[in-house]
Amino acid sequence: MKKIILASKSIDRSELLKKAGIPFEKSVTNIDEEKYKAKYSHGNDLVKELAKVKALFAKNKLIKSELDALIVAADSLVILEGEIIGKAQTEEEAFKIIKKLTGRTHELITGIAITETNNPKIVIDSDTTFVQFLKLSDEEIIQYIKTDEWKGRAGAYSINDKASLFIKKINGSSSNVIGLPMHKLYKILRTEFGLNLFHIERA
């Protein structure tokens, strides 16, 4: 089977692939995300562009090392009433983000880009999940921030960890909220790249 390369640093995305029994390797991309954030005002366009740029960055690197592989890249962000919310850099920023999201419904958008080293084709798509938070007190938010779950995560929360306590409901794909819409990965690989993830051996 062709090697699958995940062009992402995210531990959550790795975990999704592992749990689905998909063998893969990682390729770390080095993109100046801020540069793109200034160019795109719509979250949907931004995550698709960032996923594309990550995929092409990894593709160039792999072609140089003469590796034949299928490349999967993704980028996630949160939108609240039109405003793009990314990752927090400090506890204070994480508090501000959760404080904004608490008691409300936001959109979690992930862009996904898939290509192959020996194929000019690149398929780019995105998926949106609506996520509704319970209302938390400031004291509860402070306690939540102490878990450090916010680190490196769009929207400063992790749905499968302590944040499960305040996620009232979601509407859409749950793997998308974790960082990779797995049903889209399966469909794109099957229909566009002839790879059926149900027919591969477990990792």
Added chain:
Amino acid sequence: MKKIILASKSIDRSELLKKAGIPFEKSVTNIDEEKYKAKYSHGNDLVKELAKVKALFAKNKLIKSELDALIVAADSLVILEGEIIGKAQTEEEAFKIIKKLTGRTHELITGIAITETNNPKIVIDSDTTFVQFLKLSDEEIIQYIKTDEWKGRAGAYSINDKASLFIKKINGSSSNVIGLPMHKLYKILRTEFGLNLFHIERA
């Protein structure tokens, strides 16, 4: 802090509590679930009854051992167009269940019951999540069944494992699909038992 006892064998429920940083111990209950299945034709009534029976079974056991504890019990099942679908016992049953669910939307219902050894109060609730599967071929279902994810799970699938590839969307709580509606656990413990899960030390 008062000891929390999870009255459930489910590895998934244990995992949810662990990932939310909640310290707990397990108490295995021994209930003849078939006896109750015959008595309740509505899934919602059945899961609430089974959660209650499990909680009271554990409570009696703990009172006998003179342990002071808060008890959390749960039971999950799948409903497809009014039909109650439980756990598969064989690969053939698992195949039949997934074959029924594929390409359609079902309800995943979890009943939850919470009580304390030193308190006559018992709070019983349930949560429903709608889960939509992509359409799989028989060959893909056979490959999926080989993962053994179906074992011991309502509806014969595990949302966070390989089943993530065919779960198109959910509407409701994602922890509920795993086996315990964590937002309800948090709310019931806070409002009915005076325990705030954000104020406890991590396990």
